[in-house]
Amino acid sequence: MRLRTALLAMTAMVAAPVVASASTITGPYVNIGAGYNLVQNQHAHFAPGSFADGSDNAGGTVGNLRHKNGYTGFASFGWGFGNGLRAEVEGVYNWSQINHRGGTAVPGSTSGHDRSYGGFINVLYDIDLTRFGLNLPMTPYVGVGAGYLWQTYDFSTTYTNGAANSLNQTRGGFAYQGIIGAAWDIPGVPGLAVTTEYRMIGQTFGAGAYTSGTTNAAGSYQGNVNFDHRFNHQFILGMRYAFDTAPPPPPPAAVVTPPAVAPARTYLVFFDWDKATLTSRASEIVRQAAEASTHVQTTRIEVNGYTDNSAAHPGARGQRYNLGLSKRRAEAVKAGLIRNGVPETAIDIHGYGEQHPLVPTGPNTREPQNRRVEIILR
Known part of the structure; x- marks a missing residue:
């Protein structure tokens, strides 16, 4: 009993x-x-x-x-x-x-x-x-x-x-x-x-x-x-x-000064966790970026891929996995730009993995805004 x-x-x-x-x-x-x-x-x-x-x-x-x-x-x-x-x-x-x-x-x-x-x-x-x-x-x-x-x-x-x-x-x-x-x-x-x-x-x-x-x-x-x-x-x-799971404090606000040249046009494409495929909303943003590149003076287009700091695998293996995942996301966006008429030679892609998060978080945190690709028209 x-x-x-x-x-x-x-x-x-x-x-x-x-x-x-x-x-x-x-x-x-x-x-x-x-x-x-x-x-x-x-x-x-x-x-x-x-x-x-x-x-x-x-x-x-x-x-x-x-x-x-x-x-x-x-x-x-x-x-x-x-x-x-x-x-x-x-x-x-x-x-x-x-x-x-x-x-x-x-x-x-x-x-x-x-x-x-x-x-x-x-x-x-x-x-x-x-x-x-x-x-x-x-x-x-x-x-x-x-x-x-x-x-x-x-x-x-x-x-x-x-x-x-x-x-x-x-x-x-x-x-x-x-x-x-x-x-x-x-x-x-x-x-x-x-x-x-x-x-x-x-x-x-x-x-x-x-x-x-x-x-x-x-x-x-x-x-x-x-x-x-x-x-x-x-x-x-x-x-x-x-003791160490609290999110880090936000970075100090940057001092904004007027740029000497016209600012770059930036588009953000977000991805599901552990995915590198474009959603319908992501495809629409890629189409808008491709169209904008024909209306502004553009010398090159940067496509930078990122992940959050969670991973399907633990430790250093997870960091290596996220680095590859960020590059696959950048390649998926590049393919979308090409389908919408952007020349392949005008696109530079990079994968940064967990680096440069948009939203600071604690370790092993799934943050949707950090699972992204940035399209920068320069």
């Missing part, structure tokens, strides 16, 4: 309405989150102990600890490499209620809790859905982490025969985790995103046994307690801020 409730809550978080598409992180970021912590039932081996006078107690049981409600919280600092990969350092705190200990010879009532704290080093990968032809308002990611957690058990069991057993001690051990999540950008706030995650944390106990105390009719004694592997399932809602 608790697992089903947690899964429903996670589904509700993922289904929350959003309108913006999350972007790949380049540079530093911070992340905080909190959520529900569900601990699997855990075996505890209670070894025979010794009385205060040194004599042995022949007892020894295998208990099954059952956890109820719990919570988790974390904070992390990381760095995105611009190609989907991220690395981060994380501090975490977990708490869970213990409400039952099974497998004992005599029935009893158990109450208490456990908690853990420590850190992980995580490596994550953001999945760009546009590479698969999906334009969804989120960026899913997966990750793994390794670290160290200090685990405290604080619980007691009172049996119907009057005996009692308690444990309150801290030990540490190696821990690891797997992460599945999604980031949802907040419209109008560059760099800020809501994150939803599922995490599975596993922990070993290699730093020695715990020590419990027991009181019964025979007296008081202590014995070692060893715990099996521990697993936490966590459902988390968080906030993440990437």
